[in-house]
Amino acid sequence: MRTPGLPLLATAVTMILWASAFIVIRSVGGHYTPGAMALGRLAAGSAALSLVAALRPRRLPRGRPLLLVIAYGVLWFGLYAVVLNAAEHHLDAGTTALVVNVGPILIAVLAGVYLKEGFPRGLVAGLVIAFSGVLTIAIATSTGRHDAIGVLLALGAAALYAVGVLLQKQALHDVDPFTATWLGCLTGTAACLPFTADLLTQLGDAPRSATLGVVYLGLFPTAIAFATWAYALKRMSAGGLSSSSYLVPGIAVLLSWAFLGEVPAPLAFLGGALCLVGVAVTRLPPSALLHILGNKSGPRARR
Numbered sequence: 001m002r003t004p005g006l007p008l009l010a011t012a013v014t015m016i017l018w019a020s021a022f023i024v025i026r027s028v029g030g031h032y033t034p035g036a037m038a039l040g041r042l043a044a045g046s047a048a049l050s051l052v053a054a055l056r057p058r059r060l061p062r063g064r065p066l067l068l069v070i071a072y073g074v075l076w077f078g079l080y081a082v083v084l085n086a087a088e089h090h091l092d093a094g095t096t097a098l099v100v101n102v103g104p105i106l107i108a109v110l111a112g113v114y115l116k117e118g119f120p121r122g123l124v125a126g127l128v129i130a131f132s133g134v135l136t137i138a139i140a141t142s143t144g145r146h147d148a149i150g151v152l153l154a155l156g157a158a159a160l161y162a163v164g165v166l167l168q169k170q171a172l173h174d175v176d177p178f179t180a181t182w183l184g185c186l187t188g189t190a191a192c193l194p195f196t197a198d199l200l201t202q203l204g205d206a207p208r209s210a211t212l213g214v215v216y217l218g219l220f221p222t223a224i225a226f227a228t229w230a231y232a233l234k235r236m237s238a239g240g241l242s243s244s245s246y247l248v249p250g251i252a253v254l255l256s257w258a259f260l261g262e263v264p265a266p267l268a269f270l271g272g273a274l275c276l277v278g279v280a281v282t283r284l285p286p287s288a289l290l291h292i293l294g295n296k297s298g299p300r301a302r303r
Contacts, residue, residue: 007235010228011244019251021221022097023259025088028213031206034085035195037214040203042077042189044218049182049227061175061183068171069180073187076164077226082192084157090150097249098138099154101131104246106162108239115169117237122284130246130278136271137249140264162242168230169238177230185222243282246275 028037061069088096105127111117171180203211233241250272256262 007232010232011236011241014225014229014232015244015247016251017221017225018245019248019255021217021225022248022252023255024213024217024221025085028210028217029085029088031210032202032214033195033198034082034089035192036199036202037085037217038078038081039189039192039195039199040211040214041081041217041222042185042192044215045222045226046182046185046189046218048219048223049178049185052178053182058176058179058182061171061179065171065174066183068167069175069183070187072164072167072171073184074191075160076168077184077188077222078191080157080160080164081188082195083153083160087150087153087157090147091154095138095150096154097252098134099151100158100161101134101246101249102155103158103161104239104242105131106158107165107242110162110166111169111238111242114166115238117239123239123243123282126243126278126280126282126284127246128278129281130243130275133271133274133276133278134246134249136274137253137268138271140267140271165233165238165242169233172230172234177234178227181223181227181230185226240282244279246279250275 025037032040060066084096084100087100091099108119108123108127112119168180168184175183229241253264253268253272257264
C-alpha cells in the first residue's frame with residue numbers, strides 16, 4: 001500500500017537535517033580541514049548504513065546502474081562535500097547559500113531536457129520566487145566575507161549537486177533507495193581516503209565536541225537525510241524535489257536563532273517566507289496554477 005504523504009514527510013526530514021548540517025559545519029570547520037571533515041562524515045555515515053544493510057541481505061546492482069551509483073557517489077557524496085566545506089572557508093554563510101542554491105535551477109533545467117520532465121509553469125514560477133527568497137536571506141546574513149575562489153568553489157558545489165541528483169534519479173529506476181544511499185556513501189568514502197592522514201591527525205587535536213559534530217554529520221544529515229532523499233526522489237520528479245532545497249536556508253536561519261542565539265534580521269524572515277511560497281507554488285497542480293493566473297481574466301473572457 002502506498003501512502004501519498006510519505007514522500008513529503010521524507011522530504012521534510014531531509015531538509016531539516018540538511019539545514020542543521022550548515023550549523024554544525026560552521027562549528028566544526030575551525031578544527032577539521034575540508035577533506036578530513038568530509039571523510040569523517042562519510043565514514044560515520046557508511047558505518048551506520050552498513051550496520052543496517054547487514055541486518056537484511058540486499059541485491060547489489062550491476063552494469064549501468066552500478067556505474068551510475070559509483071558516479072554520483074564520487075561526485076555528490078565525496079567531491080561535493082569537500083568542495084562545499086572548502087567554499088565555506090572563503091565565503092560567509094549567506095553568500096554560500098546563495099551560490100550553492102543555483103543547484104536546484106540547474107537540476108530543473110537538466111531534468112527538463114535530459115530526463116524529459118519538461119518545464120511546468122508551477123515549477124518555473126516557484127523556482128523564481130524561492131531563489132528570490134534565498135537572495136533576500138543572503139543579503140540579510142552576508143558579512144561581506146567572500147572572494148573569487150570561494151565563489152568558484154560554491155558554483156562547483158552547485159554543479160556537482162545537480163549532476164549527482166540527475167545520476168541518482170536514473171539509478172533509482174533499478175536500485176532501491178536504501179541501497180542507492182548505502183553504496184553511494186561507501187563510494188564517496190573511498191573517494192575521500194586520500195585525506196585519511198589529515199583526519200587521523202586532526203582527531204587527536206580536535207576537541208570532543210568537534211568530533212561529535214562530525215559524527216552527527218555522518219549519522220543524520222548523511223545517513224538518514226540522504227536515505228529519505230532517495231526515497232522521495234524515486235517517487236517524485238528531480239526538478240520538483242530539488243526545489244524543496246530552497247527551504248534549507250530559511251530553516252538554517254531559524255536553527256541558528258534557536259541553538260546559537262543568532263537573532264535573524266527582519267529581512268531574513270521575509271526571505272524565508274518567499275522560499276516557503278516558492279516551494280508551495282512548485283507543488284501546485286497545473287490546473288490550480290492556471291486557475292490562479294486566469295482568475296481575473298476568466299470572467300471577462302466569458303463575457
